[in-house]
Amino acid sequence: MPHKTLTFALMDPPYESANLTTAFRILDAAARRGHDINVFAYEGASALAFTRQAPHPNPVHGKNVAEENHPTTKDQVAALLAEAAKNGGKVDWVNCGMCVDERGVNEFVPGTRRGSPADLQKFADASDNTLVIPTK
Amino acid sequence: MAKKTLNIVESAYRAVMEEQDDTILWLLAAMQGAGGAHTVVLRGNAVNYAVAGQGAPGLTVGQWKQTQAPKMDRDVVDLVANRKIPVFVIEEDLAERGIERRDLVAGVEFLSRRALPVLFAEYEVVSHW
Numbered sequence: 001m002p003h004k005t006l007t008f009a010l011m012d013p014p015y016e017s018a019n020l021t022t023a024f025r026i027l028d029a030a031a032r033r034g035h036d037i038n039v040f041a042y043e044g045a046s047a048l049a050f051t052r053q054a055p056h057p058n059p060v061h062g063k064n065v066a067e068e069n070h071p072t073t074k075d076q077v078a079a080l081l082a083e084a085a086k087n088g089g090k091v092d093w094v095n096c097g098m099c100v101d102e103r104g105v106n107e108f109v110p111g112t113r114r115g116s117p118a119d120l121q122k123f124a125d126a127s128d129n130t131l132v133i134p135t136k
Numbered sequence: 137m138a139k140k141t142l143n144i145v146e147s148a149y150r151a152v153m154e155e156q157d158d159t160i161l162w163l164l165a166a167m168q169g170a171g172g173a174h175t176v177v178l179r180g181n182a183v184n185y186a187v188a189g190q191g192a193p194g195l196t197v198g199q200w201k202q203t204q205a206p207k208m209d210r211d212v213v214d215l216v217a218n219r220k221i222p223v224f225v226i227e228e229d230l231a232e233r234g235i236e237r238r239d240l241v242a243g244v245e246f247l248s249r250r251a252l253p254v255l256f257a258e259y260e261v262v263s264h265w
Contacts, residue, residue: 014154021153021195028197060165061157061204069203071154076197083198 003089005036007123007130013044014073020048023133024076031080034087038123039094040115043135046099048073049109074109081111094119138173142259144252148181152206153195158185160265161211168219175259176215177247179226183233186212186225186240209241216243226252 008027012019030037041048055070057063077093084091094115100106108114124130145160152158164174178185185208194202215221224247225240237246247255256262 015151017151018149018153024195024197031198058156060162060169063204067204068156070156071195071202073154075200076195079198079200086198 001033003035004128005038005126006030007038007040007120007127009040009042009120009130009132009134010045010048011043011133011135013047014053016044017135019133019135020045020073024073024080026131027080028083031084031089031091032087034084034089036089037080037084037091038127039091040096040117040120040123041094041099041112042096042120043099044103046095047103047105049077049093049095049112050074050100050105051107051109052105077109077112081109092123094123138171139260140173140175140258141261141263142175142177142255144177144179144262144264145182145185146180147265148184149208152208153192153202156202156204156206157211158206158208161185161208161215164221165215165219168221175222175224177224177226177252177255178212178244179229179252181233183225183229183235185209186223186244187235188239188241213241213243216241224255 010023027037051074053072053074055065055072057065058068061068081091093112095108095112097114097116143164164176168174188209190209191207192205194205212223216223223244225244226249227246228249
């Protein structure tokens with residue numbers, strides 16, 4: 001399969017919709033194939049890589065922290081970066097700077113960075129394709 | 137004395153993978169545990185929560201794997217059997233989706249759209265989720 005550069009624009013915040021689950025399934029598939037991946041995390045999605053996310057116990061489920069193993073998107077972002085690197089691809093994950101400031105989520109998973117809409121423009125211009133997964 | 141509350145749940149499968157449950161059914165279970173007196177009506181796409189045998193594989197991203205993916209039928213059974221929360225399902229919404237009564241978990245009750253407003257009179261609070 002030829003090497004591609006793919007750009008994704010995400011908008012949904014963690015824990016609000018199924019869009020991010022779909023997005024991470026696609027991102028994982030791209031990373032496993034060694035494609036280069038650009039992500040512009042816009043609006044609520046700028047919290048995906050926030051490092052202070054923490055798993056919690058779930059008393060309704062009757063499970064402690066380990067048993068519940070609650071997903072955090074910061075772990076999914078870190079796993080995506082590692083998977084891409086393992087397969088010879090790279091991930092440029094940009095967190096919209098104004099968006100993270102608004103939300104107070106200005107601490108990112110290492111390997112992701114702060115950016116602006118100009119990054120999305122550059123990504124789209126340089127990519128084989130761009131997929132937007134917007135909030136609806 | 138807690139107010140009797142009827143909860144109509146219509147939004148379905150919103151973020152269930154990330155939360156590993158439905159946030160409203162979870163909330164009601166927790167409130168019931170805090171002394172509430174809740175009843176659930178599943179309508180619209182949410183009727184599918186009562187279909188037995190469902191479940192999604194956990195999300196995988198690289199080496200990260202989800203181990204506790206949601207099972208909505210299990211959570212409905214938990215409401216009925218363990219939390220003592222009655223769960224109704226709207227019959228017409230089942231029929232529109234081709235879901236037979238025999239497809240559902242045990243313990244759910246059936247309600248027509250026409251009968252739903254009648255049920256309102258039995259409750260002090262009606263919440264539409």
